Amino acid sequence: MLKGMPEASIYKGGGVLNPAFAFVVCVVVALLDVQVRADPPASTRRSEGKKPEKSEKSKPLLVVIDPGHGGREHGCTGVSGIKEKDLVLDISLRIRDLLKEVPDIKVIMTREKDVHVPLWDRVDMANRFRADLFISVHANAFVDRKKHGVETFFHSVDASDAEARRVASAENAQDRGERTQPPDEVMSILQDMQRTETLRDSSRFAHMVQKQLAKALPFRNLGVKQADFVVLRGTKMPSVLLELGFLTNPREDKVLRKKPTKQDIAQAVRMAVLDYKHLMEKKLVESAKESKP
Numbered sequence: 001m002l003k004g005m006p007e008a009s010i011y012k013g014g015g016v017l018n019p020a021f022a023f024v025v026c027v028v029v030a031l032l033d034v035q036v037r038a039d040p041p042a043s044t045r046r047s048e049g050k051k052p053e054k055s056e057k058s059k060p061l062l063v064v065i066d067p068g069h070g071g072r073e074h075g076c077t078g079v080s081g082i083k084e085k086d087l088v089l090d091i092s093l094r095i096r097d098l099l100k101e102v103p104d105i106k107v108i109m110t111r112e113k114d115v116h117v118p119l120w121d122r123v124d125m126a127n128r129f130r131a132d133l134f135i136s137v138h139a140n141a142f143v144d145r146k147k148h149g150v151e152t153f154f155h156s157v158d159a160s161d162a163e164a165r166r167v168a169s170a171e172n173a174q175d176r177g178e179r180t181q182p183p184d185e186v187m188s189i190l191q192d193m194q195r196t197e198t199l200r201d202s203s204r205f206a207h208m209v210q211k212q213l214a215k216a217l218p219f220r221n222l223g224v225k226q227a228d229f230v231v232l233r234g235t236k237m238p239s240v241l242l243e244l245g246f247l248t249n250p251r252e253d254k255v256l257r258k259k260p261t262k263q264d265i266a267q268a269v270r271m272a273v274l275d276y277k278h279l280m281e282k283k284l285v286e287s288a289k290e291s292k293p
Contacts, residue, residue, distance in 0.1 A: 002132055007118060007291060008275055010270075011197055020074070023177040024075050031140065032086065032289040043178055045142050046291070050235055051223065053058060057101060059104070060104045060105060060106060061105045061106070061107065061132045061133065061273070061277050061280075062105075062106045062107075062111075062129060062130070062131045062132045062133075063099060063105060063106070063107050063108070063131065063132065063133045063134075064107075064108045064109075064110065064125065064126040064129070064131040064134045064135070064158045065092045065094075065095055065096055065099075065107060065108070065109050065110070065135050065137065066092075066110040066122050066126075066134065066135065066136040066137065066222070067085070067088045067089040067091075067092035067109070067110065067137050068084065068085065068088050068111075068137055068138040068139075069083075069084055069085035069088070069138075070085050070089070070111050070114055070116055070117055070126040070137060070167070070173065070274065071085075071111075071114060071115045071116025071117075072116050074118055075088070075138070075139070075212065076140070076141030076170075076247050076248065077141075077247065078139075078247030078248065078256075078257075079145070079160055079167065079247070079249075079250050079253045080253050080254070080257060082196045082253065082257055084139045084141075084247060085114065086114070086140065087247070087256060087257070088113065088138055088139060088244075089111070089112075089113075089138040090112075090262055091137055091262050091265050092109065092137045093109075093112065093268060094235075094262055094263055094265075094266035095110060095137070095265075095266045095269045095270065096269060097266075098266050098269075098270040098287050099269075101271075101272060102270070104277075105277070107275070108125070108126075108129055108131065110125055113245065119140075119172070119230040119231050120230065120234070122136075122231050123230070123231055123233070123234040123235055124234075125235065125243070126235050126236075126239075127234070127235065127236050130236075130237075131235075131237050132237055132238075132280075133237060133238055133239070133273065133276065134231075134232075134235045134237055134239035134240070135206065135209075135239075135240055135241075135242065135269065135273075136143070136229070136231045136239070136240070136242065137212035137242050137243040137244070138171060138241060138242060138243050138244070139243065139244050139245060139256065140167065140243040140244075140246045140248075141170070141247055141248045142246060142248055143245060143248075143250055144248075145248050145250065146249065147246055147248070148220055148242065148245070148246050148248060148249045148251070149219050149220035149221065149245070149246070150208040150210075150214065150217050150219045150221065150222060150224075150242075150244055150245050151167075151210070151222035151223060151224070151225055151242060152207075152209050152213065152224050152225075152241070152242055152243070152248060153168075153206065153224070153225050153226060153227055153229060153232070153241040154199065154203055154205075154206040154208045154224070154226055154238075154239065154240050154241075155199065155200035155202065155226065155228065155229060155232035155233060155239065156199075156226030156227065156228065156233075157228050158226070158228075158246070159225075159227040159228065160225040160226045160227065161225070163225075164226065164227040165227060166224040167225035167227060167243060169239070170230050170231075171229055171231075172228075172229060172230045178234070185217060194234075198236065198237065201238040201280075202232075202239055202240060204238075204276070204279065205226070205238050205240055205276045206224045206240045207224050207271065208241065208273040208275045208276055209240055209269060210223060210224050210269070212268035212271045212272045212275075213242070213244070213265065213267065213272075213273070214270050216260070216264040216265060216268035216290065217244070217254070217255070217264070217265065217268075218255065219245050219252060219255075222243075225249050225278040229241050229272070230266075231253075238276075242269075244256060244265060245287065
């Protein structure tokens with residue numbers, strides 16, 4: 001009897017061998033000193049003390065963090081004078097540092113300094129590296145200083161409401177037709193066909209992030225919305241855009257500038273990414289079960 005094998009039978013390659021025949025095979029192999037090159041079942045590898053190969057679910061999750069604006073694009077300006085580009089870069093770097101501490105998560109930043117990065121270049125970067133998640137970090141603004149709240153967006157050509165359309169228009173104003181390469185029309189059609197599941201996962205992740213942000217920030221929970229943001233339009237992976245609060249609101253401007261608040265935001269995003277990672281691993285396991293004959 002081989003260690004770790006059932007008493008009634010020995011499994012190999014999905015088939016069942018008669019115990020007597022299996023014993024004969026083992027004796028012949030031993031006498032001829034033949035090295036069996038085929039990978040044994042996972043249970044056998046574990047019993048022999050060998051480390052099993054990484055499964056699909058253990059592949060690193062690649063997250064692209066996109067601090068909004070940068071360089072000549074300041075974004076909005078808070079009542080205190082703080083610029084959106086500086087605030088969101090600080091928060092994004094904190095998110096990066098927390099995520100890098102998590103095993104099996106890798107992070108790419110669209111910018112790590114105060115530099116201008118065209119909107120489509122951010123999209124192309126995420127697609128080129130085949131990212132698993134794309135998170136664009138922003139802060140809001142409005143002429144009415146009383147307007148307040150935190151919200152999370154995922155993509156849709158049709159905005160959820162007039163306010164969502166306004167926010168997208170403001171953020172898209174940075175797009176100056178600077179795309180370095182013309183879009184591939186054929187690829188665009190194929191992407192549209194593949195976007196249903198991606199948008200579904202974007203929605204799931206958006207709700208995970210919003211839930212964590214609403215707990216971390218003492219702001220009104222504006223919920224999850226949809227709008228046609230350029231940086232969400234062409235991404236091939238689940239993507240969200242965060243509006244962390246209104247810098248034109250005196251209270252929210254003050255709160256967002258505090259270091260503990262920035263760290264709380266970073267921790268909230270980290271928790272949402274972990275929730276999403278666990279969900280995807282669960283889906284992968286279920287998919288593998290369904291694909292087995």
